[in-house]
Amino acid sequence: MRRISVLIGCLLLLFGSITVSAEEGLIEASxxxxxxxxxxxxxxxxxxxxxxxxxxxxxxxxxxxxxxxxxxxxxxxxxxxxxxxxxxxxxxxxxxxxNEGFNISLWVTPFLLILAVFILIFFLIKKWKKNNASLNRDEEDQEDQDDDDIYESMIEDERKKLI
Structure with missing residues (x-):
């Protein structure tokens, strides 16, 4: 009888420890x-x-x-x-x-550089247009002057013929 009670006690202890370890596993996986x-x-x-x-x-x-x-x-x-x-x-x-300290500058710097490049391109294009327009005006003025000279010489030739 004593052996049976010791065996039952050992089995209860074994099954109890299995239950406790299973519950710990559930707590860890909670x-x-x-x-x-x-x-x-x-x-x-x-x-x-x-x-x-x-x-x-x-x-x-x-x-x-x-x-x-x-x-x-x-x-x-x-x-x-x-x-x-x-x-x-x-x-x-x-x-x-x-978002603090040096990291802020790392986030902001690329956008500032892109903005600066766009502003630079805007002003360069504006300057090129202005220079191109003044060159075109100079060429047109020169062509107009040449045309005027040609017409003047033609008129002068015609006038000399009539005199």
Whole structure:
């Protein structure tokens, strides 16, 4: 009888530990990849260049998803998780750099250069048109002067014939 009770106790202990470990597995897997907060965090990470890879076939992306999910389960907030990755890998851990300091100039400079080029092209075209118009006017004036000289000489020749 004693052996049976020890056997039953061992079986209960074994089945109890299996249940506890299964519940721990459920607690660890309690995150949801479709959660908006989870998506917003992983969409901001570059994942070492694997951000656009397929989750089912990319081990690096799966590792990042698991890490972010574990951090969310530990009660960390979005900013804490992003700060962790930035402290580990630097700003390159993010898909888009933060809008502060030198990063603002990196975003603004290309647009300012494009604007400056358009302004320069506008004024160059305006100057070329002005120079072209003045050259055309000079040529027309010269042609008019030549025509006037020709007509004058013809009139003078005709007048001499009549005199």
């Amino acid at each position: 995150y949801d990849y479709s959660d908006p907060e989870f998506k917003s965090i992983v969409n901001m990470l570059s994942m070492e260049g694997h951000a656009n890879d397929d989750l089912s076939s990319c081990n690096v992306k799966q590792l990042y998803y698991q890490e972010v999910a574990d951090m969310l389960n530990d009660g960390k907030k979005k900013d804490e998780i992003l700060d962790y990755y930035v402290s580990e890998q630097g700003v390159k851990a993010l898909l888009a750099p933060p």
